[in-house]
Amino acid sequence: MRMVSIASGSSGNCIYIGSDNTHILVDAGISNKRIQLGLNEIGLTGKDVKGILITHEHSDHIKGLGVLARKYEIPIYGTAETLEKVAFAGSLGVFDRELLTPICPDKEFQLGDLTVKPFKIDHDAVNPVAYRVQEGDKSVAVATDMGHYNQYIIDCLQGLDALLLESNHDVRMLETGPYPYYLKRRILGDRGHLSNENAGRLLNHLLHDKLKKILLGHLSRENNYAELAYETVKMEIDVGDCPYGSSDFSISVAGRDSMSEIIYV
Structure with missing residues (x-):
């Protein structure tokens, strides 16, 4: 896979x-x-x-x-x-x-030999979902466009081999940046986007020995940059209440205009 x-x-x-x-x-x-x-x-x-x-x-x-x-x-x-x-x-x-x-x-369906599980996310769209995809005992997920996370999201993302997770914005860059007030409120709200800090905090609930790759994705062009997302997420893992350090995992940032490495699980 x-x-x-x-x-x-x-x-x-x-x-x-x-x-x-x-x-x-x-x-x-x-x-x-x-x-x-x-x-x-x-x-x-x-x-x-x-x-x-x-x-x-x-x-x-x-x-x-x-x-x-x-x-x-x-x-x-x-x-x-x-x-x-x-x-x-x-x-x-x-x-x-x-x-x-x-x-x-929450209802799985089959596409060939892949089992797909959609799960609910909170975003300002009509009925948005993220996806977990499994082949045999291997599973990956794409989870972006989430205003926040909760225990349901944590449960849906357990036991993954690889994850692409939203790390959309730096809160300070967004708050002091050029966006109009209403747009800042939307992005920071519960139906907006996951910040770098919250991406790292969510990962503290998901890390386990067999997680091979973490890709940080859906970065804002105006309110984030790759090095900042990477370093902030690593810091949140290192200061978080979990038994792992950020150096225990392969973490990188998905490019806006370029392909990532091929992740094999």
Whole structure:
């Protein structure tokens, strides 16, 4: 099983997860060309993709969906409310709405030899979810666009082999930056985005001996930068109440405009 971030950031998101036999994408918020180039780098094309898992309807998660659907007729999975927004998103153009396949939070479904578990997140979208994907005894997850975390989120992310976790903003940069007040309140609110500090605090609940890789993702272009996210998350782990140190794990930042390393589990 492997996972690759093709792009992750406030301007566009697309994550590949796959086994030897089944290949899926989590979100398609970048251009079709960039998605194709990313797939090509790992020896695949759009024809190989068996499904696209949509977390929510914001443009940085669905921008390339229309072209992919028209070109390859790939099934699109999301909550019913999310798919209704996708169906009427004029920016996506005309595509076969029969490809839209509703799923329910906390109800597992199968895509080839991959078991997918959607779980609820709090974000300012109609019914957003994050995804945990399992093949045999190996599992990975993509968890972004969360205003906060709670015990439910912690439970959903236990026992992973690899995780792409939101580390969206530095609170001080956001508070003193150029965003209007209402937007700052939205990002900092319970239905906004996870800060660097909270990403590190959440990880303190998730670390275990078999966690091979942590990717920090969905960084804000204006209110964060890679080194700051990395160092803040490491510090939160090192001062946190858990038996591990940040040096016990492979942690890196997913690029906004570049592919991550291929994560094998």
